[in-house]
Amino acid sequence: MTWNESWATVAACKESQDALFVKGAEQNRAKQLCRSCPVKLECLAEALDNDIEWGIWGGMTERERRALLRRRPNVTSWRTLLEAARTSQPSKAPALV
Template sequence: MATAAVSADEARLTWVSQARCRGENPDDLFVRGAAQRKAATICRHCPVQLQCGADALDNRVEFGVWGGMTERQRRALLRQHPEVTSWSAFF
């Protein structure tokens, strides 16, 4: 079991290191309201957009822009697809 956890952690570190937002100010991605749509533009050409979004959905991250999705967009996806147990597999 520890091996699986290490592998998952390593996989997360790999995609995080490739994220386009990695060098950005985190405060720019944790904004409220309409500013989230603007913040999500950094995700448009990110090579790990799907991994980031899946991670946020799998872990029920409530705040910030992840994978190009606003908080509202993630909540809507979770409501529309309650049967999904792995967003990584879904995407």
């Protein structure tokens, strides 16, 4: 599967983006929308590479993304990392931890 440059146009949340900017327990419901999204990795890379702090991106909350960034401080391009992981193992989600 190739990287989708215009990922936002086909994202599962494109019609319900307000549902992704919630707090507390509502975040778990919002993350469910991401589960079947065809561009989940593109979305996550966008948030991680641009230090987006608010909302659900690529199925992760801001807290989860901060923790990931702390665990992997040497990653200079999340897009490159996630794209390479997808290319090498297209049937599996890349391990981020």
